Amino acid sequence: MSFWDSLLGRSKPKQANLDALFAVPHAALTLQAGAGFAPTGVGAVCYRENEGGAFSTMQTDIRALLDADGGPAVERSQDGFGFTWLLTRHDAQDVSGLVTDLHAVNSTLENHGFGSSLLCSYVGFTGPDDTPLGLVYLYKRGTFYPFAPAGDQRRDNSLELQVRGLVGDDVPLEKELDRWLAIWGAPGL
Amino acid sequence: MGVVGFLLVVLYLGVGAALVVYSNSILIGAIVVGGLAWAQWYFSDKMALASMRARVVTPEQAPELHAMIDRLVALADMPKPRVAIADTELPNAFATGRSPNHSVVCVTTGILRRLDADELEGVLSHELAHVAHRDVAVMTVASALGLLAGFITRWGLYFGGGRDRNSNGVPVWLVVWLVSILVYAISFVLTRTLSRYRELSADRSGAYLTGKPSALASALTKISGDMARIPTRDLRAAGSMNAFFITPAIKSEQFMSIFATHPPLDRRLENLAKVSADLGRPM
Numbered sequence: 179m180s181f182w183d184s185l186l187g188r189s190k191p192k193q194a195n196l197d198a199l200f201a202v203p204h205a206a207l208t209l210q211a212g213a214g215f216a217p218t219g220v221g222a223v224c225y226r227e228n229e230g231g232a233f234s235t236m237q238t239d240i241r242a243l244l245d246a247d248g249g250p251a252v253e254r255s256q257d258g259f260g261f262t263w264l265l266t267r268h269d270a271q272d273v274s275g276l277v278t279d280l281h282a283v284n285s286t287l288e289n290h291g292f293g294s295s296l297l298c299s300y301v302g303f304t305g306p307d308d309t310p311l312g313l314v315y316l317y318k319r320g321t322f323y324p325f326a327p328a329g330d331q332r333r334d335n336s337l338e339l340q341v342r343g344l345v346g347d348d349v350p351l352e353k354e355l356d357r358w359l360a361i362w363g364a365p366g367l
Numbered sequence: 368m369g370v371v372g373f374l375l376v377v378l379y380l381g382v383g384a385a386l387v388v389y390s391n392s393i394l395i396g397a398i399v400v401g402g403l404a405w406a407q408w409y410f411s412d413k414m415a416l417a418s419m420r421a422r423v424v425t426p427e428q429a430p431e432l433h434a435m436i437d438r439l440v441a442l443a444d445m446p447k448p449r450v451a452i453a454d455t456e457l458p459n460a461f462a463t464g465r466s467p468n469h470s471v472v473c474v475t476t477g478i479l480r481r482l483d484a485d486e487l488e489g490v491l492s493h494e495l496a497h498v499a500h501r502d503v504a505v506m507t508v509a510s511a512l513g514l515l516a517g518f519i520t521r522w523g524l525y526f527g528g529g530r531d532r533n534s535n536g537v538p539v540w541l542v543v544w545l546v547s548i549l550v551y552a553i554s555f556v557l558t559r560t561l562s563r564y565r566e567l568s569a570d571r572s573g574a575y576l577t578g579k580p581s582a583l584a585s586a587l588t589k590i591s592g593d594m595a596r597i598p599t600r601d602l603r604a605a606g607s608m609n610a611f612f613i614t615p616a617i618k619s620e621q622f623m624s625i626f627a628t629h630p631p632l633d634r635r636l637e638n639l640a641k642v643s644a645d646l647g648r649p650m
Contacts (some may be wrong), residue, residue, distance in 0.1 A: 187500045187568030190576050192444045226442060228578030230647030259438055260485055296576055298444055318444035331430070359441050360434070 192213065192293035194317035196284045198350055200265060202301050203273045205313060205322070205348040209303055214343045215311055220298065220302040220366040223283045225260045226295040236290045240283050252279075257363040261297060276301060284317075292360045293317075298359065302367055303336035309334070311341065312367050313349075316359070321352035325361055400518055404511035412449075412464040412471045413505050419461075421453035421473045435484070436472065439492055443576055445499055448472045452479070458590045462494035463503050470498045482586050489583030491589075492573035499572070502565050509561050513554025517547045563630045567638050577648060580639040587639075591632050 183189050188216045220322040227233060237254075244266060253265040266281055268276040279301050287293055300312035312325040324341035326334040338358070342351055352358060361367070407414070416423070426433040432450055440447045448464065451473040457476040464470030472494045474487075482490065497503075574580035629635075 184500050185505065187565050187572070189496065189499050189572045191442070191572075228646050229581055229643060232647055233578070249517075258484075259435060260488060261438065273491050292578075293574070295442075297438060316441060318441065356447060357441065359437050362434070 192318045194284065194288060194296040195291045195320035196281060196288065196293075197319070198320050198322070199277055199281055199284070199299070199315055201349045202277050202313065202315075202322075205345040206273045206301070206303070208345055208348050209311075209313075209341065213340065214306045215303040215309075215341075217270055217273050217276075218302040218304050218366075219268045219276060220265065221268070221276045221280050221300065222263045222265040222364060222366055223269070223280055223299040224257075224263050224297045224361070224364070225287060225292075226260070226297060228292060228295055232290065233292060236286065236292065237262075240286045243282055243286065244279055253365065255365045259363075263365050267335050267366075273301065298361065299335075300361065300364060300367065305337075309337065310367055311337065312359060312361065313341075313345070314359070314363065316352060316357065319352060319357065320347045320350060323352040323358040325358070325367075327362070327367060331360075331362060397515065397518065400514055401511065404507060404514065408504060408507040409465050411507070412469060415463040416451055416453075416471060419453040419455070419473060419475075421451040423449050423451045423471065426583065432474070432479075435488055435493075436491060439488065439495055439576065443492075443499065445495065448495070448498055452476060458482075460490050460494055462497040464498070465503060466501065467498050470503075472498070478590065479591060485579060485582040486586035486589065488577055489573065489579060489586050492576045493569050493583060494573075496569040496572035496576070497565075500536065500565065500568060502569070505565065506558070509558045510554075513551060513558055517551035519555065529583060553595060559628060562628045566629050567635065570635055570638055571642055574639055574642040575646075580642040582647070584636050584639045587632060587635055 193266075206217050206252040210217075241252055241254065241264075244264075255263050255265065257263060266276065266279045266283075268279065280301075284293075284296060284299070287296055296317040298314050298316050300314040303311040303313065305311060310327055312327075313322055314325050315322050322345070324345075326337040326341075328334040345351070385623065415421075422431070429452060432452075436447065436450060446468050448467075449460065449472070451471050453473055453475045455475045456477040457475055458481050460472070460474040460478055462470060462472045463490070472491065474490070478490065479487070513611050570583065630638075635639040
């Protein structure tokens with residue numbers, strides 16, 4: 179959004195940046211080697227459902243597309259903030275396949291002109307003591323950050339900072355800590 | 368609001384003119400007028416919060432409101448504003464602050480009680496659009512220009528007309544006074560037109576952000592309906608904040624629409640219906 183557009187009151191929602199998602203398999207290897215965090219094979223895309231027929235037609239298309247490869251069907255759920263999550267499950271070791279699925283959702287939304295509705299997506303990991311960890315991708319920033327829920331609306335900040343140090347070379351990390359959005363209620367995490 | 372604002376400016380010009388007369392210099396007058404406008408912009412967040420008796424709340428104090436704003440700013444990719452709550456029954460919301468990095472979004476307890484989550488989100492996205500569009504800065508510059516225009520007209524006529532004064536004509540001070548009022552009146556109407564345009568812009572951008580123009584439309588209808596029912600004494604107390612509210616707190620029928628800070632409800636709903644139609648169109 180340019181400065182003049184915003185000054186003239188003509189701002190348009192920012193479009194999503196999809197490409198950085200393909201760096202996740204690298205980060206998964208680093209996480210496994212460096213901290214013993216193994217991928218769970220679960221990933222989800224979070225987006226804002228728009229009103230109108232065009233959007234609901236497209237949502238049906240996405241689910242049909244993901245379900246077509248014979249794998250487990252995607253699960254759609256709504257969180258308490260009016261955002262929709264599409265959860266997809268894969269073989270735990272196949273992070274590339276998972277990322278490809280997530281990308282399929284993203285590019286379908288973008289091709290239908292709803293790229294601005296994408297909020298974030300995450301790839302799930304689990305630590306040595308079953309500690310849950312999500313590597314979250316912020317579409318509008320094109321950056322990642324770790325999210326480690328520690329029960330009852332609390333997050334394990336020291337673990338998150340440790341992960342930040344680990345994967346810093348593999349994926350672009352979000353530098354502003356106040357943009358590390360807490361994704362409470364994310365399905366599968 | 369319209370009448371009060373107009374009287375305020377007559378006073379403003381009077382002070383400025385008195386300064387020119389006593390100091391014999393346009394410079395000091397212009398500095399005072401400019402300085403006041405600057406302070407109005409620079410301290411806009413503090414003044415607005417103080418006049419609404421609002422307090423800034425932390426994520427612990429208002430977790431749901433913060434979570435909602437967190438998601439909207441992540442969707443819009445903008446810095447997160449501070450969040451404030453004003454304890455009043457008046458259902459309203461406003462955004463203020465000198466730049467997106469120093470902004471505050473304030474909601475009243477009345478609006479929190481009346482709207483459901485989708486509608487509240489629509490209202491918040493409208494306010495975030497005001498922040499992104501730098502509306503406080505734009506409106507301050509616009510009204511300051513109007514003030515300066517009136518001021519300079521007055522000064523120019525006073526000194527220019529002073530040299531070859533015609534003793535048979537109308538008194539010079541009267542001409543000066545009338546022209547400066549006229550210049551201000553024109554800029555007043557233009558500023559209000561600009562304000563209404565920016566409201567429609569914020570409605571549109573906010574609706575595209577959430578993808579739910581109808582939720583904002585329903586919130587506006589609800590608030591406007593409530594606005595008309597609330598006792599006027601409470602409303603007048605909030606009159607000075609009108610320009611930053613999501614809907615004006617004083618019934619717009621009382622003034623001609625040309626003087627209104629906000630477009631009529633019909634116009635706003637029509638604008639949102641266009642967004643809705645645009646979103647529903649298959650690509």
